[in-house]
Amino acid sequence: xxxxxxxxxxxxxxxxxxxxxxxxxxxxxxxxxxxxxxxxxxxxxxxxxxxxxxxxxxxxxxxxxxxxxxxxxxxxxxxxxxxxxxxxxxxxxxxxxxxxxxxxxxxxxxxxxxxxxxxxxxxxxxxxxxxxxxxxxxxxxxxxxxxxxxxxxxxxxxxxxxxxxxxxxxxxxxxxxxxxxxxxxxxxxxxxxxxxxxxxxxxxxxxxxxxxxxxxxxxxxxxxxxxxxxxxxxxxxxxxxxxxxxxxxxxxxxxxxxxxxxxxxxxxxxxxxxxxxxxxxxxxxxxxxxxxxxxxxxxxxxxxxxxxxxxxxxxxxxxxxxxxxxxxxxxxxxxxxxxxxxxxxxxxxxxxxxxxxxxxxxxxxxxxxxxxxxxxxxxxxxxxxxxxxxxxxxxxxxxxxxxxxxxxxxx
Amino acid sequence: xxxxxxxxxxxxxxxxxxxxxxxxxxxxxxxxxxxxxxxxxxxxxxxxxxxxxxxxxxxxxxxxxxxxxxxxxxxxxxxxx
Numbered sequence: 001x002x003x004x005x006x007x008x009x010x011x012x013x014x015x016x017x018x019x020x021x022x023x024x025x026x027x028x029x030x031x032x033x034x035x036x037x038x039x040x041x042x043x044x045x046x047x048x049x050x051x052x053x054x055x056x057x058x059x060x061x062x063x064x065x066x067x068x069x070x071x072x073x074x075x076x077x078x079x080x081x082x083x084x085x086x087x088x089x090x091x092x093x094x095x096x097x098x099x100x101x102x103x104x105x106x107x108x109x110x111x112x113x114x115x116x117x118x119x120x121x122x123x124x125x126x127x128x129x130x131x132x133x134x135x136x137x138x139x140x141x142x143x144x145x146x147x148x149x150x151x152x153x154x155x156x157x158x159x160x161x162x163x164x165x166x167x168x169x170x171x172x173x174x175x176x177x178x179x180x181x182x183x184x185x186x187x188x189x190x191x192x193x194x195x196x197x198x199x200x201x202x203x204x205x206x207x208x209x210x211x212x213x214x215x216x217x218x219x220x221x222x223x224x225x226x227x228x229x230x231x232x233x234x235x236x237x238x239x240x241x242x243x244x245x246x247x248x249x250x251x252x253x254x255x256x257x258x259x260x261x262x263x264x265x266x267x268x269x270x271x272x273x274x275x276x277x278x279x280x281x282x283x284x285x286x287x288x289x290x291x292x293x294x295x296x297x298x299x300x301x302x303x304x305x306x307x308x309x310x311x312x313x314x315x316x317x318x319x320x321x322x323x324x325x326x327x328x329x330x331x332x333x334x335x336x337x338x339x340x341x342x343x344x345x346x347x348x349x350x351x352x353x354x355x356x357x358x359x360x361x362x363x364x365x366x367x368x369x370x371x372x373x374x375x376x377x378x379x380x381x382x383x384x385x386x387x388x389x390x391x392x393x394x395x396x397x398x399x400x401x402x403x404x405x406x407x408x409x410x411x
Numbered sequence: 412x413x414x415x416x417x418x419x420x421x422x423x424x425x426x427x428x429x430x431x432x433x434x435x436x437x438x439x440x441x442x443x444x445x446x447x448x449x450x451x452x453x454x455x456x457x458x459x460x461x462x463x464x465x466x467x468x469x470x471x472x473x474x475x476x477x478x479x480x481x482x483x484x485x486x487x488x489x490x491x492x
Contacts, residue, residue, distance in 0.1 A: 311466065329466060330432050352427050352455040360427070360455040370462040371455050372428035406428075411435040 031387045034348045036184050036212060036323065036378035037098065039234045041273075042280055049236060049273035056268040061258065070268045077271035084278050085214065085228065086221055087243045093259075094266035095240035098211050098229035099129040104261055105207050105225050105242055106133035110175045111142060112250035113205070117173035118147025123160040123180065123190065124366035127209055130178050131362070137175070142253065147175065157315040158188040158367045166198030169206075176205045181219050184212030184232075185350055185363045185376060186314030187296075187323030196222035205248050214241075215281035216289060216322055216381075224248045233281040234381065235274030239266055281381065288381040293321040295379060295388045300324055306396045313369045322379040325350070327364070328399050330408040331373030339398045340375070345391055348376035373399075415445040423483055427455035431463050434488075438469070443492040448485050450477065460486045467491070 032040060041049075056073035058066035079089040095101045110120060120134040131149070138147035152165045160179060169177040177199055182189040192208065199206040208223035215233025219226070225248055228241040242261060244250065257263030281288075296319075300312050309329035328336065333351025340347050350361030351374040360371030379388075403409060420437045422430035430451040437447055449460060457474060464471045472487040 309466070311462075327462075329463065330428055330435065332428060352453075360458060365458040368458070368462060368465075370466070371458050372431065406432060408432055408435070411432065411439060 029344050030346065031344055031391065032346045032380060033377045033383070033387070033391065034346045035380035036232060036348065036376075037229060038231045038237060039380045040382060041236065042234050042277060042382075044280055045234060045236075045273050045277040048276035049269055052269035052272035056272060058268075060265065060268055074266075074268045074271050077268075077275035080275040081228075081241060081271075081278060082243070084282050085219070085226065085241075085243055087226075087245075091243050091245060093242045093244065093261040094271050095242060095262040096238060096266060098227060098231070098240045100262065101227040101229075101240035101242040102127065102129040102207075102209060103133045103136075105227060105244070106130060106176070106178065107137055107253050108250040108261065109205055109207065109225065109248060110137040110147075111253040112248075113175040114142050117175040117204075118145065119150055119171070119174045120147065121150045121152065121165065121169045121174055121177040121204075123165065123178070124151050124153050125158055125160070125183050125185075125363045126178055126180055127184070127211065128362070130180075130207075130209055134178065140253075147173070150174075154366050156367055156369065158183050158186045158313070158363060159315060159318075160190055160195070162191040162194040162198075165195050166202075169195075169199055169204045170202040174202070174204050176207055178207040178209065181208055181210040181213045182217075182320045182323075183314070183363060184320075184323065184378070185361060186325050186367070187212075187319035188315040189213075189318045189320065192220055192222045196220075199224070212323065213320060215278055216285065216320060218285075230270070230274035230277065233274075233278055235277035236267075236270045239270040239274050241274070284381060289321040292379045292381070292383060295383065295385065296322065296324045296377075299377065299388060299392065300326075302392045303395065306392070307399050310399075311370050313364070313367060322381075322383075323377070324379075325374060325376040327351075327370035328373035328375070328403075329370060330406060330411055331399060331402050332406065333372055333374045335402045335405065336373060336375060336399060339402055340391075340394070343394050343398065345394070348378065350374045350376060415442045417446040417448065420447060420449040422449050422451045422453070422456070424452055427453050427459065429453070430456040431459050434460060435463065435467075438467075438488075438490050441490060443490055445490045446472065446487060447490065448487040450483050450485055452483050456486060457484055460488070464488045 056070040058070040060071040078092045082092045134149045205224040207225045211229035214228040226243045259265045312326040333349045352360035364371040422433045434449040468491040470489045
């Protein structure tokens, strides 16, 4: 296993294998710029995780001393997370992943409101888990007739049309609406307060996927249910957070359990570590956010200036502080991501050629921007100016090499 | 002035970003105002050809399947004058 140290750098142990190559083949210095959904863990979080494994390993449903101690820890973690998200402890539910949170929220609310309506209104740039869950519940009629997934388009910056979304969710027969706080692929912040107002007037519950924003920016109190992703803020993987206001009518379309939202409950040590990580992220948010916002501005300007035929996408101003993405014309995204990996930089991509599905990012497609040659950077809170400067120094030649392989220099 | 001869670029079964590259190569050597149609099976071409046309100032004329039982798209542009 790679050893991780602070600063987002990974050094494989000698002789270990990473994706089929030995550590000798990899540059010793790694720069991790793909922190969306799984960010490097802070030392305090690791310490809390280890301590919670010692003290909170037992099943919190049991009534003996060990079980009660685990119960105290997990409830404390829920209380801390609730406080940081502007919620009450009893509104916070822990799942096994962000995907599980989103699936359950869409299914549970749609099922609870099946007599009010069957349709689900979403933006075109929701996370795939939201779109898949919406398709699932509208096809699953729980009765006599299926509903429709109503998809509201976005502008070239990736921002949903708030008035179109308001009209869509105000139509008769809508079970729920879902709008992300901000898009994790392109960084654009959505007009949440306007859409939440419209949803409230229409009496339609609004599910907000805040997985890309929680821990990085303050999330407006403009939701009925909110999903947050501990892995994204430096907590452990294997945990998700769903917050549901008591006013939301819901019922499971899955078997009953003491933990009704997420049967079987979640990992107590992971919950404790996630709470500590969120406290840390929120405490540092002002400084890490401002630093990363400046770095993203620098990346946006430098990429546009130094790479020919490139499109930097997403809103330049009203955006997450740490996400930036761009598409290079006539570039194979997989080849470019691979070239950057070889140079020591871990980046993401929304290009079709980098996914097994062969379908490009539905977000880039909905925005009408180039889907090929895409590079997505999600800066961890520990990113340094030097990390970004080295990336920007290497990028133009990396793009040129990939273009030369395709013989497109003069197009 | 007569209309330049329309051109068809067959990029079927080529993966992204090759359909756009083949189209761009064809567009490089034709007079302004030429109509070019690229045939593509790559699902990304539907998005990338219009984006390319926008970046290069060409006009997108249309996107249509060539038939009901084929996943080939015909995407047509006119090069800018």
